[in-house]
Amino acid sequence: MKESVKMKIELGDRAIAVGVLGFGGLGQAAARVLEGKREMRLVAAADREGFAFAGDGLEVDACITAYRDRGSLGHLDAGSLSGNSIQDLVGKAKVDGYFLALPNLPNTFMADVAEQFIQSGWRGVLVDALKRTSAVEQLLALQDKLQAAGITYMTGCGATPGLLTAAAAIAAQSYAEIHSVNITFGVGIANWEAYRATIREDIAHIPGYDVDKAKAMSDAEVETFLDKTNGILKLENMEHADDIMLELAGICPRDRVTVGGVVDTRNPKKPLSTNVQVTGRTFEGKISTHTFTLGDETSMAANVCGPAFGYLKTGIALHRRGLYGLFTAAEVMPQFVR
Amino acid sequence: MKESVKMKIELGDRAIAVGVLGFGGLGQAAARVLEGKREMRLVAAADREGFAFAGDGLEVDACITAYRDRGSLGHLDAGSLSGNSIQDLVGKAKVDGYFLALPNLPNTFMADVAEQFIQSGWRGVLVDALKRTSAVEQLLALQDKLQAAGITYMTGCGATPGLLTAAAAIAAQSYAEIHSVNITFGVGIANWEAYRATIREDIAHIPGYDVDKAKAMSDAEVETFLDKTNGILKLENMEHADDIMLELAGICPRDRVTVGGVVDTRNPKKPLSTNVQVTGRTFEGKISTHTFTLGDETSMAANVCGPAFGYLKTGIALHRRGLYGLFTAAEVMPQFVR
Numbered sequence: 001m002k003e004s005v006k007m008k009i010e011l012g013d014r015a016i017a018v019g020v021l022g023f024g025g026l027g028q029a030a031a032r033v034l035e036g037k038r039e040m041r042l043v044a045a046a047d048r049e050g051f052a053f054a055g056d057g058l059e060v061d062a063c064i065t066a067y068r069d070r071g072s073l074g075h076l077d078a079g080s081l082s083g084n085s086i087q088d089l090v091g092k093a094k095v096d097g098y099f100l101a102l103p104n105l106p107n108t109f110m111a112d113v114a115e116q117f118i119q120s121g122w123r124g125v126l127v128d129a130l131k132r133t134s135a136v137e138q139l140l141a142l143q144d145k146l147q148a149a150g151i152t153y154m155t156g157c158g159a160t161p162g163l164l165t166a167a168a169a170i171a172a173q174s175y176a177e178i179h180s181v182n183i184t185f186g187v188g189i190a191n192w193e194a195y196r197a198t199i200r201e202d203i204a205h206i207p208g209y210d211v212d213k214a215k216a217m218s219d220a221e222v223e224t225f226l227d228k229t230n231g232i233l234k235l236e237n238m239e240h241a242d243d244i245m246l247e248l249a250g251i252c253p254r255d256r257v258t259v260g261g262v263v264d265t266r267n268p269k270k271p272l273s274t275n276v277q278v279t280g281r282t283f284e285g286k287i288s289t290h291t292f293t294l295g296d297e298t299s300m301a302a303n304v305c306g307p308a309f310g311y312l313k314t315g316i317a318l319h320r321r322g323l324y325g326l327f328t329a330a331e332v333m334p335q336f337v338r
Numbered sequence: 339m340k341e342s343v344k345m346k347i348e349l350g351d352r353a354i355a356v357g358v359l360g361f362g363g364l365g366q367a368a369a370r371v372l373e374g375k376r377e378m379r380l381v382a383a384a385d386r387e388g389f390a391f392a393g394d395g396l397e398v399d400a401c402i403t404a405y406r407d408r409g410s411l412g413h414l415d416a417g418s419l420s421g422n423s424i425q426d427l428v429g430k431a432k433v434d435g436y437f438l439a440l441p442n443l444p445n446t447f448m449a450d451v452a453e454q455f456i457q458s459g460w461r462g463v464l465v466d467a468l469k470r471t472s473a474v475e476q477l478l479a480l481q482d483k484l485q486a487a488g489i490t491y492m493t494g495c496g497a498t499p500g501l502l503t504a505a506a507a508i509a510a511q512s513y514a515e516i517h518s519v520n521i522t523f524g525v526g527i528a529n530w531e532a533y534r535a536t537i538r539e540d541i542a543h544i545p546g547y548d549v550d551k552a553k554a555m556s557d558a559e560v561e562t563f564l565d566k567t568n569g570i571l572k573l574e575n576m577e578h579a580d581d582i583m584l585e586l587a588g589i590c591p592r593d594r595v596t597v598g599g600v601v602d603t604r605n606p607k608k609p610l611s612t613n614v615q616v617t618g619r620t621f622e623g624k625i626s627t628h629t630f631t632l633g634d635e636t637s638m639a640a641n642v643c644g645p646a647f648g649y650l651k652t653g654i655a656l657h658r659r660g661l662y663g664l665f666t667a668a669e670v671m672p673q674f675v676r
Contacts, residue, residue: 297625
């Protein structure tokens with residue numbers, strides 16, 4: 001296969017050295033995704049209590065076992081226990097780009113971590129799969145600092161926002177004006193316990209709950225909550241950063257973007273097919289709708305981690321051209337990571 | 339609405355000065371699309387027998403009337419008749435970017451025009467909506483010359499290749515490996531005479547025909563041909579540049595990409611919904627298919643011209659950053675033109 005025409009990264013023989021921050025369900029899935037890649041290598045990972053680093057690559061099985069059985073990556077031979085695991089890792093590891101597979105709660109978490117990177121003097125690419133509009137707003141406020149620090153920060157690069165936002169940005173091209181962008185997701189997970197943070201983030205969107213209240217729930221309380229709904233979470237008019245990302249890309253005002261979905265916490269089968277519908281008016285005055293639908297067999301992990309590393313690769317290309325600061329998934333094309 | 343975070347073009351108050359080369363059905367539609375844009379202005383246009391240029395903008399109605407009733411834009415007050423209309427226009431007009439709304443036949447046409455631009459010393463952005471793989475291969479051979487000339491050339495930026503190729507590149511992100519990309523288009527046009535060149539390009543894909551044979555057909559011969567199929571053109575395994583574009587973007591080998599469709603030349607209603615299906619294997623080993631489907635009410639003109647100008651805007655941003663050479667629609671994100 002020929003190489004990309006023009007935006008390709010001049011990698012030489014070296015794989016991109018990747019770090020994963022956060023080692024819950026999403027971080028572990030990210031590590032598994034990287035196992036299949038020639039162009040990227042997992043060299044660093046951190047959880048709340050420690051971190052591990054190995055320039056020639058971490059063994060994913062060992063990482064997952066250490067985290068699951070002993071509570072932290074810090075127990076690995078290549079690991080260290082630390083109460084400031086991110087800061088300590090960043091100071092020590094040689095990493096081209098980090099995937100922030102961190103909980104979205106508290107809502108200031110991504111911006112706080114970005115600030116830590118800015119303070120550290122590290123230069124490279126950060127990519128997140130955050131969800132909320134307000135979290136992107138906090139990062140926007142760091143735009144100048146990120147640029148000055150030589151950090152290329154790719155935000156909203158998961159499934160939604162991310163994959164579906166990018167598809168909406170493409171779909172918008174047929175229209176003179178965009179009337180609405182409607183994102184509806186279906187998620188099925190057999191064991192919500194593997195996605196403790198994610199489920200609390202979802203509950204925070206339910207009327208009567210907010211971020212603080214959801215975060216404070218014990219596992220037993222979450223269990224009780226889910227018992228009442230037969231394990232189903234139905235979410236409407238969610239605060240989702242797809243709206244600000246499409247607004248920033250000049251596609252439509254944010255109030256034309258809506259996000260909702262159904263999460264089944266007791267069944268791996270999706271309760272509905274995740275899709276985005278983009279409705280607009282063509283230059284001839286016709287109203288129509290383009291639809292992008294994800295295959296039901298693709299997991300949340302595949303639809304989040306795939307795009308995240310695709311945008312990380314694009315971020316590396318931008319960084320090597322001296323383009324720093326904040327980018328969203330709706331602004332640049334993700335590259336395919338082999 | 340806020341401005342784009344980072345890749346925005348620093349336009350100041352000036353609209354992008356756009357030229358349209360070719361003024362058949364596609365060129366005229368392109369002019370109409372530009373009428374609705376604040377960020378772009380049609381300042382130049384050329385047909386086979388002449389050209390017109392006006393720095394403060396051409397009147398689209400007058401252009402279409404002159405072409406239809408008198409045979410060339412050269413008859414306009416702002417026009418000149420010329421047997422070398424492209425060359426003469428490029429030497430004279432101040433244009434930021436040209437949309438090459440030219441026939442794909444002969445198959446070397448785009449590369450020949452690109453050579454003319456390279457020779458002329460003009461620097462700026464070119465965008466095409468070409469169709470065939472071999473036409474992209476000819477442009478690839480010009481990569482170094484385009485770069486040296488300071489030309490940013492965006493190729494395959496119509497509907498397919500273009501909009502659907504970009505959607506496929508996004509969709510691919512969920513997968514570790516892509517098994518197939520299947521593009522199926524439906525086109526309905528009430529009067530094929532308005533798209534004489536396009537219809538001949540389609541006929542050239544029919545078994546028993548080729549580019550030369552199709553191009554040599556008289557209108558009466560096309561009419562007779564269409565009478566036999568009740569106005570329907572069914573196309574399979576077409577030579578379409580989506581394949582090389584996805585290969586160049588590193589997504590899959592070109593032989594995994596297939597393009598086919600149905601064109602109804604006697605009915606504005608599409609015989610089927612245009613769509614692209616991307617099938618792959620996720621990192622967990624699941625096989626699945628993402629589908630991107632265009633709304634039936636969107637015309638070929640809307641799905642070609644919208645993306646073409648979206649990529650032209652991206653091309654302007656690349657050009658202003660000193661990024662010259664050949665780019666495809668699968669490599670960079672089109673921007674939304676307001």
